Amino acid sequence: MIVEVKNLVAGYGQRVLIRNLSFSVPAAAFVAIIGHNGAGKTTLFRAFQNKVAYQGQVLAKGHDLKHFPEASGSGLLAYLPQKNIVGFPIKVQDLVVMGLFRKKRFFENYSAADYALAADTLAQLQLSHLLDQDFTTLSGGEQQLVWLAQLMLQDATTILLDEPTQQLDVYYKSKVFSLLQDWVVKNGKTILCITHDLQNLPPMQGYLLNLSKPNPILEAITPESVQENQTFLEAGRQPVL
Numbered sequence: 595m596i597v598e599v600k601n602l603v604a605g606y607g608q609r610v611l612i613r614n615l616s617f618s619v620p621a622a623a624f625v626a627i628i629g630h631n632g633a634g635k636t637t638l639f640r641a642f643q644n645k646v647a648y649q650g651q652v653l654a655k656g657h658d659l660k661h662f663p664e665a666s667g668s669g670l671l672a673y674l675p676q677k678n679i680v681g682f683p684i685k686v687q688d689l690v691v692m693g694l695f696r697k698k699r700f701f702e703n704y705s706a707a708d709y710a711l712a713a714d715t716l717a718q719l720q721l722s723h724l725l726d727q728d729f730t731t732l733s734g735g736e737q738q739l740v741w742l743a744q745l746m747l748q749d750a751t752t753i754l755l756d757e758p759t760q761q762l763d764v765y766y767k768s769k770v771f772s773l774l775q776d777w778v779v780k781n782g783k784t785i786l787c788i789t790h791d792l793q794n795l796p797p798m799q800g801y802l803l804n805l806s807k808p809n810p811i812l813e814a815i816t817p818e819s820v821q822e823n824q825t826f827l828e829a830g831r832q833p834v835l
């Protein structure tokens with residue numbers, strides 16, 4: 595199993611957001627995590643990273659993540675948060691090349707070959723013109739794409755993306771989704787992707803998990819299942835307890 599969530603119960607204080615969630619992803623796959631604002635999508639990712647107290651088990655390739663602090667350093671798990679702020683000037687290529695941190699010893703410099711790899715990744719996202727630019731001067735959407743490039747270089751087995759297309763224009767939204775599909779099919783990655791962009795899901799192969807449903811399960815992505823979930827979400831949300 596690449597990912598297994600068993601009887602997960604998580605929340606904050608008295609407020610339970612995830613009630614007895616179980617699902618498993620047996621082979622490399624794309625999984626869209628959907629649901630209303632506040633449904634617990636990011637909380638699910640926090641459980642993967644041991645950043646929220648929970649009951650049950652979260653496993654990646656058989657490792658119980660509660661007892662595997664090196665999940666990120668070992669390349670098992672990579673995470674792209676919704677907001678990632680950089681408070682100092684840094685060139686885009688210098689930020690992207692840091693995705694190779696696992697392959698470096700402490701204080702080891704990045705080589706010309708590392709920078710070539712970073713440039714190649716940026717080219718795949720049609721961002722070569724930003725290589726030398728100061729990251730902090732980029733637009734929100736450009737910054738989001740640069741983080742994605744860095745994440746591609748991390749080369750982890752399972753990748754958690756929290757709304758990676760939130761600030762992107764319509765062209766880049768569909769480009770990024772098709773890139774994610776490529777990561778799964780060509781590179782064997784498993785991608786859990788929180789998204790509100792349901793309109794981009796029908797061409798995807800994979801699953802969706804709607805955390806607003808009373809008993810969320812993995813549903814195969816088809817035009818019909820996306821439509822059914824869209825209608826479900828449009829019908830309203832449960833009152834917050």
Ligand SMILES: Nc1ncnc2c1ncn2[C@@H]1O[C@H](COP(=O)(O)OP(=O)(O)OP(=O)(O)O)[C@@H](O)[C@H]1O
Pocket residue numbers: 606611629630631632633634635636637638
């Ligand atoms: N540290 C915390 N302490 C208390 N409540 C929290 C904490 N973090 C999040 N919450 C609450 O838990 C609920 C779920 O948050 P979460 O971020 O998981 O939602 P989400 O499904 O990712 O929502 P969105 O689509 O808006 O990003 C929210 O109502 C939020 O206010």
